Amino acid sequence: MNNDNLKNLIKKQKSNYTLDQEFYVDDYIFNLDIKNIFSKQWVFVGHTSRIPKYGDFFLFNIGKESIIIIRDKDNKIYAHYNVCRHRGSHICLEESGNKKLLVCPYHAWSYNLDGSIKSARLMNDNFNKEEWSLNKCNLKIFEGLIFINLSDKPNDFNEFISPTKEFIKLHGLSNAKIAHRQMYPTNGNWKLTLDNFHECYHCQPAHPEYCKVHDKEYIIAYGAGSNTGPSSKKFDKILQNWNEKVKKMGHVTGEYSESEFNDYSRSAERTPLKEGMFTETKSGKPVSKLMGDFKEYDCGYTSVGTSPFNSLLMCNDFATLFTFIPVSSLHTQVELMWLVHKDAEEGKDYNLEEMTWMWDLTTIADKKIIENNQKGVLSKKYVPGPLSEMEKGLEKFKSWYLKHLEISIS
Template sequence: MHALPLTQPSQPADWIDRLIAEHRPGYGLARPFYMDPAIFERDMERLIRRHWHCLGHESIIPNPGDFELFKLENEAIILTRGMDGVIHAMLNVCRHRGAEVCTKPKGNAKVFVCPYHAWTYANDGTLRAARLMPKDFDRHAHGLKKLHVRVAEGLIFISFAERPLDFDPIAQALRASCGQYGWAEAKVAHRETYELEANWKLAVENYVECYHCGPAHPEYSQTHALEQPAEMIAELNAKMEQRTCALGIDIISKDQWQTSENGQEAIHTFRYALYDGVATGSEDGKPLAPLMGRFTAYDGGVTSIHLGGTSFLVCYADHGMIYRFIPRSVDRCDMELVWLVRRDATEGVDYDLDKLTWLWKVTTEEDKKIIEHTARGVKSHYFEPGPIAPMEYNELRYINWYLEELARA
């Protein structure tokens, strides 16, 4: 496998290290972290190119020869299923002069032919033909650059790192969580991408805290209890766990949120309850689709997974959600939402797509507005970060983790 080494900064950036050192504990990030192109480049070098990222569910490329293009900052990734069924991820960069070899967003192809000089690559990235090259030219040394790929519970993960972080604990955590919900036997019901005029960290910080849920998400707050005081949440969670155990299901909450210093990925699995009488994440709390995995009834709970800084997963008993954060530039990012249902479920018969997607579409449209409000606000030269509220404990942890990763060469 040919993986990409981490790039090195082109010039000293001691001022970034000083800015990290000057961060005030318990407070948000300073303005340059959202505005400065040099910090964005370090984000790409030390976070995006170091950690694992979920591209989606393998059901999007079900057949041999299927492919889809993904973009992350300036990198274009060809995700393919080879003729032997194995999934590959390659950079969309010809090994001759760098032209894009895949020019369609998705499809089915046995080969990719560069439109510039017709170098031809198999859908596993190997170079099949390079016209008019000398006899001693080594085709085997000029395949498309490949990324590390792992598939766990139907989810496809890629890493740009030359030596990727240990994935085995991630696979185990996903088996103990998404595996109980049958995600390996799921399929994609819908995908939606939201373009944001905001630094990617503003979007992630918004996602990981529910301090804003009450004022910003009245629809979400009708069914999800995360904005309630800790005592009430604990009581609801205890009832939820009793119902889950009564179904013979044991979903392990485990906090492995850590820096990559010891070669480990960050992952945190946790559970929380819906309000009493609410079955799932829907407009009215009523069921949306056939039960998944080991669930034979609704337990009134949600399992949430935070993974590697850009990938977030939400498991309901009858559907799942993949939430991807995709940096584009210092002041632009995308959020992609992916809805999963049981593989044998039929749209219009087993589920209504509008009802299935309603809650998270409404919530994400609201998030887009408040994130962009914040992005415009932090542009002010007079912006100073305020203290993190107690309910924003996940954001505080994310900020501290981010700063440690950014400081680690």
């Protein structure tokens, strides 16, 4: 594979069909995906409550890069490339922990948490410490959500976050904490993983838990976001009635979506849960303290996609945040974080099992589906198949991806 072959391959892709096999298996394309797609996005990688104390850190690894996200004495959070300025060794080797000084394990150069050099042993008098600070990674924090961007010229963060801002703010995530975090390593290309996340055609056969919480008409019309399925007059009516009720409560309603020709692939919307459900649990009963601006339950569901790599799915009393991390052409790490009000206590104010029930079982089921999908896509008999009316979201994601890949190699 080279860029010329790839340009021809991109041109060959048909709308309303899945992609050719190469896009789901090829290492050359995977490396371009990381360099030209993932690395240009602002990606949510964690919540500030994961590193509450001075010196707390975690690593975010993507492709060839490893980023140290660490809290300094003055509470400032930094993101540094995990690359020693001496001869390039990784400095932090553990996935997370607490360090008051970053000491390289190779020749013991040490760095302050802001990335400046503290000491470099036995270097000669010409050595100027100021010139050898750690490389900073672009970092922004919005409502406690830590976003990084690997680009040398990142898009303006305010412009990026502005359309989804009010939907996120409503849920008070800056006053939240992580109740649970879980990884779902998935043996499938990141695009197969996201194809699955962009359609709810599979929800009825695969997700009894999801179908218990969400209305059947919602699943058909809105299951993977607005305009991802055929329109449903029944659900339009349900939504209209709920909007009227919720506007009176003073809560945000409505939706934001953009064309596949935009730089970003953002969306946000508020919709009601199934009749009688307060939140996304088996019983539908409230499961934790109300968050953010909610003084009473409006029984709504807020879905925000800040990029294809993140989804924030939020009820009135907890939020489930997704990060999709491409690992290799055949492997994706799916990270879920459940957030609750910062003052909520486990066992007293919330029950972890009830809260994680739906998305845990649903993500395990998705992992299985995606892995089976990847196995079949590797066969010599795989050819792109036709998409249904309920897979419009997948088609939109695919068009956005192909457009960005094509621009990046032209």
